[in-house]
Amino acid sequence: MQPETAEAPLSDHEIALIRASVSVVAPLAEDMTVYFYAILFARYPEVRPMFPPGMDAQRGRLLRALLRIVDLVDDPESLVRFCGHLGRDHRKFGTLAAHFPAVGECLLAALARYVGHAWTVDIAAAWAKAYGVIAQVMIRAAEQDEAVRPAVWPATVVHRVSHGHGIAEITVRPHEPYEYSAGQYVSLETPWWPKLWRYYSVANAPREDGTLTFHVRAVPGGSVSDALVHRAAVGHVLRLGPPMGDMVLDAAVHEDLLCVAGGTGLAPIRALIEEVARRGERHQVDLFLGARTGAELYGVNDMLRMAQRHHWLTIRGAVSHEYIPGIRGSLPDVLSEYGPWYHHDVFLSGPAAMVMSAGETLTLAGTMPDRIHHDPFETPVLSAP
Template identity: 80%
Template sequence: MRFRLTPSEPEQAEGPLTAREIELVRASAAVVEPLAADMTVYFYAILFARYPQVRPMFPPGMDAQRGRLLRALLRIVDLVDDPGGLVRFCGHLGRDHRKFGTLDAHFPAVGECLLASLARFAGPAWTEEIAAAWAKAYGVVSEVMIGAAREDAAVRPAVWPATVVHRVPRGNGIAEITLRPHLPYAYTAGQYVSVETPWWPGQWRYYSPANAPREDGTLTLHVRAVPGGTVSSALVDRAAVGDVVRLGAPMGDMVLDAAAHSDLLFVAGGTGLAPIRALVEDIALRGGRHQVDLFLGARTGAELYGVDDMLRMSQRHHWLKIRGAVSHEPIPGLRGSLPDVLAEFGPWDQHDVYLSGPARMVVSATETLTRRGTQPDRIHHDPFETPVLSLP
């Protein structure tokens, strides 16, 4: 099967996969999964060899990109029997890929190289019937991504240049960086944005604004420099007032409109405070129609940043109650991990819960809360790792 890298009008919409096609896709994915890391290396090698014009769209270092492709493929296979979930996921992918400069004409090239890679690593297990099933599945995925990107392009840019207008170091490798987009940038408190710096073109990382939308259009990010993190280290150690970065479109559903209850539980670990702070500001702007219990956690007291700011907010807003906890240092106050501390309070079964912080904390807190009666659909948090690839 050979695809051509040429623009074309969209063909007849692909129908949903049959039960037999779903079975074939999943069975063949299981065959190549043990070799998936090598397969992604091969995929990009033949993609760049056959279509060198796409290479500038990707960062110089490809390790993270290969991992993203693998997670996307596994997610698509997981959703192949869930048409609604597959459409939502691929729609997010299509909109997010606009910032890379992806064009309709790139999809046939990717499909050609993907099927060639699958065939090589499936070996004798690969058949014409399996190839046809994968071609149909990829047709559905690419059709949704292209449609979502076109609809998005009709209403907003792919990227927003933004100037650094303020920078405040907060210690422990954390900096607050305020940006002013050059074009109107509409987002909702609790969402996250992707950021690319001029020093690492093609490298995008996700951060949550720490403020509800402001009249002056600026947004503030809380960034922790991660060892080996190119974007985070550049923002914390190198960015200065006047530098220009680029923003991708805002994403995420961890917003107040998702809440069914008037009582809210907010839980923030580390720089996970950023979207929680934005949500608190949003509640204040809405007139304080929610009662909020906020738990802040860190390993040590020094890492428990932002507490003073949040305490000042609680003094202004009677509906906000704050508790802080540390897990690895004997200081006055609450001791233990955030999930352990949450178990001492409550009950939380009549609350909407918003969790933000390290993945391990979010997973553990979710388990603690569900065991104690909180309904899973009332627990909201950002996706892990590359958010667009791990949407719940």
């Protein structure tokens, strides 16, 4: 697939206008997204069935995407990559090219209302131009994607294991071939909550039988996670969106790898380690697992068995809120104790606060930022509670 390219790049003045307007509207951003969807559904009621009955998560997703776009507006290459991901991912909602003008109209109307007296003709023109570039990239990416693969993949649950503490391991078999890379994440929809999609990392490298395993923790108020942990059973059919994420093994340049996983963040890390084993490459892998208590340090025995089979894999577990034999402390602190790691490619996964702190610790100790890999913070994989 050819990479998307953005035409008509924004000038420095237009970028400054967009960022200035966002700084004005930022304190009212949540109210603005409520207003945006209200006028979108009022002016274009035909789009309402595309969205779930409860809109809280959807409004948060829009807000995160807008903030990310503004953050990348002076980085055309990253902006195109991000918007390309959005375009491909939005196919699962039934988004068509004809929907983009309506969204753009209502977005500018919402911005104008909440920017207030600071809104000018020049700001409106800059936003219109920026939205045009974004829409162009998303539409092109969706059209290219449509030519080679489905928008969604039905997948039957074929195995389920409970790990306690609200964590379940769920394995599905897609009804059509599903190509992805170890380390990527996938959006899931359950039959109990139609149109509610949540992101989960695949916990295995690609298998010959085509199955995918997900580690899901039921979170308070999490409709989808609760359904997956407590209701999903063998035979139920879920739906998968396209694979996303760039935290893949091909991003590494060093032979030595440092993998750091907190909680269910073990899922993509396990997939990466399986991929190292599958390829038979000469990597030395140091894996650090972290949790608040020893009971929550799940997956250790499974990874220890893997280390027994592969001499290049070293595993250390750490707990931060319990006095037990072994390593005690937060993962960033433990990494400092066992470093330095500046000759390694680093893969981080888990709670956003841990990923950010570990990344800062490693950077201060000499690891180059472009050698630290993790999913983007605006994805629910990292930002969920």
